[in-house]
Amino acid sequence: MGQHMRVDLIDTAEGFAALREQWDAVYAADSFARYFLSHRFLSGWLPTLGTQWLVLAARGDRRKDPYQAFFPLRLGSVRRPDGHYVNEVFMAGNYSVDYTGMLTEPTVERSAVSAFAARLKQMHWWEINLDYVPAGDRRYHDLAAHFPRAVFGIETEERVNKRDGVNNLVCPWARLPNSWDSYLDQLSANTRQKLRRLLRAFEADPEMDIIFPSAESFDGDMERLSFLWASKWAARKGEARTRTLLKGSAALLRESFSIGDLFMPMLRRNGRMVVGLASFLDRQKKAAHFYMTGRDETYEGASPGLLLHAWSIRHLIDQGFVSYDFMRGDEPYKWLFAGEQLDLQCLRIATRSQKNLGERLDLRSLPVVVEGATALHRKGRVLQAATAYKQVLAIEPDNVNALYRYGQLLEDNGDYTGAGRLYRRLLTNHPGSKKAWLRLSNCLAHLGHLTAASDASRRGGVGASIH
Structure with missing residues (x-):
């Protein structure tokens, strides 16, 4: 035990x-x-x-x-x-x-x-x-x-x-020894030769360099990286999903950059980004986690993506990192560098009832449910909206937004008694709500309680009597 x-x-x-x-x-x-x-x-x-x-x-x-x-x-x-x-x-x-x-x-x-x-x-x-x-x-x-x-x-x-057969529960990663040569010894002879050749060509080319974003350049660099990523993936993922993904990625990477955990080398030719990589650095565990890349598909040079991964791994080995993780997806190019894999589930x-445990909502979700009910209400889906409002009030009987909006729904659909009951409950705790007094006045008038309606109207800031 x-x-x-x-x-x-x-x-x-x-x-x-x-x-x-x-x-x-x-x-x-x-x-x-x-x-x-x-x-x-x-x-x-x-x-x-x-x-x-x-x-x-x-x-x-x-x-x-x-x-x-x-x-x-x-x-x-x-x-x-x-x-x-x-x-x-x-x-x-x-x-x-x-x-x-x-x-x-x-x-x-x-x-x-x-x-x-x-x-x-x-x-x-x-x-x-x-x-x-x-x-x-x-x-x-x-x-x-x-x-x-x-x-x-x-x-x-x-x-x-289903489209490309990539298994997103497989995560290739590379174990990094204490030297670049020792790392290369882990790779196939063909890959080893190719990476050495790419790095030599890069180092001999005065038109090419690798830089990192600065505080001043980050937004522009991120915009360029996002553009390059979208140029490859937007047609497949659709414009709306692409915008959502890039917005989320930019927020993640910006936060990581602000705390010094972003590794974002950018390979340039004549000052223009050819390919960029963005990885998260776990300094506590000395692990690099590759997150996204963007490449200029019009660039005709040899394998800029492979070059930048190779350069990054060599750089990180020099910094004492012990792993380079390609994260989810078993795309073939990752296995050129990686000899290990992490499987996910x-x-x-x-x-089995498909109902919440205890058959009630989690208290934290009430603001979300109220807004969802309001959206249904505005679309005229009255029965569904009423169901959601009642769920909220079952847990939080004095929820101001649910009381007022459910009251509106009932009032608009002729249930003046039910609506009036909700407005009165709201006004018990919020007697200064002029809108609720006026709504209550309208309900009372429809029910024939004219004196009470006039009083409610005055409390709502309207002085005229109701006849």
Whole structure:
């Protein structure tokens, strides 16, 4: 039997910042941990999720015990066709980064997983998405084992691109020795000769250079890299998705640049970018994670992408880095450099009822659900909007936006009694709401309560009597 652990829920920037020292210690001890689970990365990433994130933090029973495990999560809300909302739980980094998961010290692994499972069962969700976690890490199957099959379904999913057959659950990576020559010895003879030839040609060409972005040039460099990436992928991914992907990538890379974790060499010919690479540097674990590239497809020189990867690996070896990770996708060119692979997995834990545990919404999702209900309301989808508003009020009966907007919906559809009841509840806590008084006045007038309607109208700032 492992030790009993308590789980605290951290969901504020201040609370997360206070975890830094303990988080770094657990991160260093967890052999499966990658950069996107570091406190350094998450400090910039979590605030972009608004209020839809939380961290489960596990420690011993005593309050003074240090935290020994962390599980960063993101909350999602899904609307069913009838307007009913349910919640999903995602890994905090999904789906903008390649690696996700939990962190634990090895000595408390089983105890932490058991504690996380118990805490998750107390939350309100219909599905947990354990996407892009290491396949060789038993913690996720151990976690799933805590959810009985009579109540929960457990599924695995593949991530093979149907168009090109690329398996996005395979991550090639290169182990970096302490010298460039030793690294080359790991490669095939043909690749070794090709990389040496490319580097010699580059070093002999006065028209070519490799530079890094500065604070002044970063935005322009990022724009050029994005343009080159889009020139290859926009037709395949579509304009809208391309814009979304590039906006998210630019935000990630800008944050990484601001804290000194971005490695972005750019190969230029006569001052114009031919190809650029962007990688995240995990300085704690001495690992580089290649993220994106953009290449000028009109350039006719020999293999600029291979050249820049080779130059980057040589440079990083000189800086003491021990791995160069190509991350998700087993494209053939990656195997020219990589001799190792990390396999990932995607697991689903879902309630068989397809309803939230406890049949209620997670409190954090209420603002999202109110806005979703409002959008339905504006589109005239009255029944679906009413369903969502009622879900919110079942949990938070005094939610101002839900009371007012659901009242509007009922009023607009002739239910003056129901609408009036909602406006009165709103006014109990917010008696200064002139709009609510005027709405209530209108409902009372339609119900024939003219004196009460006139009084409500005056309180709403309108002096005329209602006849």
